[in-house]
Structures are given as structure tokens and as C-alpha cells.
Amino acid sequence: MAKEKIFSDVGEKEVTRAIVEGFSKTFNEYVDSDVIIVGGGPSGLMAGKELAKSGIKTLIIERNNYLGGGFWIGGYLMNKITVRAPGQKVLDELGVPYEKVTEGLYMTNGPHACSKLIAAACDAGVMIINMTKFDDIVIREKNRVAGAVINWTPVSALPREITCVDPVALESKIVVDATGHDACVVAKLEERGLIKTKGFGAMWVERSEDLVVEYTGEAHPGLVVMGMAVSTVYGLPRMGPTFGAMLLSGKKGAEVVKEKLKKK
Ligand code: 48H
Numbered sequence: 362m363a364k365e366k367i368f369s370d371v372g373e374k375e376v377t378r379a380i381v382e383g384f385s386k387t388f389n390e391y392v393d394s395d396v397i398i399v400g401g402g403p404s405g406l407m408a409g410k411e412l413a414k415s416g417i418k419t420l421i422i423e424r425n426n427y428l429g430g431g432f433w434i435g436g437y438l439m440n441k442i443t444v445r446a447p448g449q450k451v452l453d454e455l456g457v458p459y460e461k462v463t464e465g466l467y468m469t470n471g472p473h474a475c476s477k478l479i480a481a482a483c484d485a486g487v488m489i490i491n492m493t494k495f496d497d498i499v500i501r502e503k504n505r506v507a508g509a510v511i512n513w514t515p516v517s518a519l520p521r522e523i524t525c526v527d528p529v530a531l532e533s534k535i536v537v538d539a540t541g542h543d544a545c546v547v548a549k550l551e552e553r554g555l556i557k558t559k560g561f562g563a564m565w566v567e568r569s570e571d572l573v574v575e576y577t578g579e580a581h582p583g584l585v586v587m588g589m590a591v592s593t594v595y596g597l598p599r600m601g602p603t604f605g606a607m608l609l610s611g612k613k614g615a616e617v618v619k620e621k622l623k624k625k
Contacts, residue, residue, distance in 0.1 A: 388490070392532065394488075394531065395418040396534065396535045397509050397536050398487075398539050399422055399509060400537075400588070401421045401425075401428035403429070403430060403588065403607040403611065404539045404587040404588025405537065405539030406421070406428065407482075407607070407608050407610075408587055408618070410485045410487065410611075412619070420531070421487055421489045421490070422489075422490050422493045422509065422511060423492075424493065424494040424514045425491065425514070427491070429478070432471065432478065432604060432607070433471045435471055437602065440471035442471045443603045444468075444605040444608070445566070445605045446465040446466070446467070447605070448608055449461075457473055457478075458473065492513060493511050494513070494517045495546060496510045497509075497528070498550065498584075499530050499532060503582065504555055505583040506546075507532060507536075509546075512529075513526075534583075534621075535618050537584075537585045538586045542589050542592075543593070544558060546586075547580060547590065558594045559594070560593060561597060561599050566600045566603060570600050570603070570605055572592075572598070573610050576594075576597060577591050577613045578614070579621065585621070587610045
């Protein structure tokens with residue numbers, strides 16, 4: 362007697378069509394978004410979650426095939442994530458278990474914290490495109506940032522002689538630079554003499570985290586900066602392997618974006 366089949370009769374062509382059509386539909390819809398967040402690290406994911414939760418059409422573009430940036434492995438190749446108070450309140454919100462190390466310092470496991478944050482952003486309705494590298498800015502009247510020029514990461518990674526492939530552009534009301542130390546979006550404004558960045562300063566955790574949250578905001582019309590990119594833009598001290606400011610900067614950045622969208 363023939364064994365009963367476990368799986369359906371769906372073949373390769375249906376699988377391929379599902380992927381191509383599904384991606385095209387999403388991509389087509391998000392060619393025009395309210396907000397494009399460049400960078401899917403802790404600050405970008407946090408902001409994306411908050412924005413999408415408020416019904417704002419939010420797209421995260423991430424150059425890697427994974428999300429989370431530096432949030433998987435906190436520091437020194439040891440996957441413990443620390444947050445200084447009040448960062449643990451965000452861990453509570455995300456349902457991430459943690460331990461108290463000492464008064465004002467909390468510790469959790471990177472994979473657990475990062476996967477919960479990614480899931481929260483996805484649950485809130487953020488659209489995510491991976492393996493997509495931010496390449497340049499779209500500029501409109503009065504040098505307002507109005508979108509992102511992107512290309513597939515493998516195309517950007519190969520020498521020009523063998524990948525002479527033009528990028529495409531996405532439009533949005535606001536662009537967010539959440540690309541970490543390199544502040545890649547701001548760098549494109551700087552290349553054109555539209556902004557001057559200072560580069561992040563030496564480590565001084567007690568100062569750094571408050572300042573990063575304080576300076577999170579619009580760095581140029583249409584461009585909001587959050588996370589470690591804030592330190593790079595304003596020359597603030599770095600904080601080392603602790604993430605409270607990244608999470609709170611993402612939250613504050615989302616509030617700034619919401620205010621900007623109200624005025625548009
Ligand atoms: C698409 C890009 C591009 C690009 C980069 O580095 P991240 O984790 O950034 P933050 O700011 O959310 O968090 C910083 C934190 O991880 C950290 O490094 C800390 C606290 N350091 C302290 C210190 O003293 O050093 O994530 C940025 C994300 C990554 O996933 C990148 O792959 C992505 O942005 N990205 N995506 N196009 N051109 N550049």
C-alpha cells in the first residue's frame with residue numbers, strides 16, 4: 362500500500378512565483394513610504410516598531426541578510442547585552458528576561474533580546490527589505506531629503522567593472538539615518554557640503570547615553586538621525602557595549618518623526 366503523502370503537490374514553479382510576485386507587490390507598495398529607516402540595528406528597529414504601531418507606513422532597508430546590527434553580540438564577541446537604567450523598561454516592554462547586575466545596570470542574552478526586538482517590529486507592521494544597501498539620497502527643493510537611492514548589496518560589493526548596474530530610488534516623507542558609526546545617510550549630505558559631521562568622541566559612558574538621546578532628532582530637513590549615528594554627527598562620546606541609549610534614541614526618534622509627519 363502506497364504511503365500517504367505528508368506535503369501538498371505544490372511544485373517549483375508555484376514556489377518561485379510566490380516569491381517573485383510577493384516581493385514585487387511589497388516593493389511596489391513601499392516605493393512610496395511615509396518613512397524609510399536606513400539600518401536595522403537596535404535604534405532603527407525600535408523606531409520602526411513605534412512608527413508602524415502608530416499606523417505609519419514604515420520601511421526598513423538593511424544591507425545585511427540579517428537584522429539587529431550590533432544588538433546580537435553586545436561587546437567583545439560575548440553575546441551578553443547590557444543596558445543602564447532606565448533601558449530595562451524597554452526590555453520589559455519587549456518581554457525580554459534580564460538580570461540585575463548592580464544598581465542601575467541590567468544584563469540579558471543578545472539572541473533573546475535581538476530576536477524579540479525584531480519580532481516586535483515585524484508584529485507592529487514594519488516592512489523590511491534585506492540585502493539592500495543605501496547608496497545615495499534623493500533631494501528636493503531647499504535641499505530637503507525626500508528618499509533613498511538603493512542597490513542590492515551584492516551589486517554594491519562587487520567592482521564597478523563587472524557590476525555596472527544603476528541603482529533605483531524610493532521616495533518618502535522622512536528618511537532616518539540609523540546606520541550606526543558610519544552615519545551613511547548623513548555622509549551623503551556631507552559629501553555635497555550640506556552638513557558637517559564631527560565624528561564620534563572617545564568613550565565616556567556616563568555622559569554619552571544621555572547626550573545621544575538628547576541630540577536625537579532632525580539633523581537636516583527631511584532627515585532624522587538616531588542611535589550611534591547621533592554620536593558621529595555631533596561629536597558625542599561613545600558609550601561602548603551598552604544599549605539603553607540605542608533603544609531610547611529609537612523611541613525618541615520615532616516621536617520626532619511623528620511630529621514632523623503631522624506638519625506635512
Ligand atoms: C543599509 C546599512 C548601511 C547602508 C549600515 O550599528 P548598528 O547596531 O546601529 P545602532 O546605532 O542602532 O546601534 C549601535 C550599536 O550597535 C553600537 O554599535 C554601539 C552601542 N556602539 C557603541 C560604541 O562605543 O561603539 O546597526 C546599524 C545597521 C546595521 O545593521 C548595518 O548593517 C546597517 O545599519 N547599515 N544598511 N545601507 N549603507 N550601513
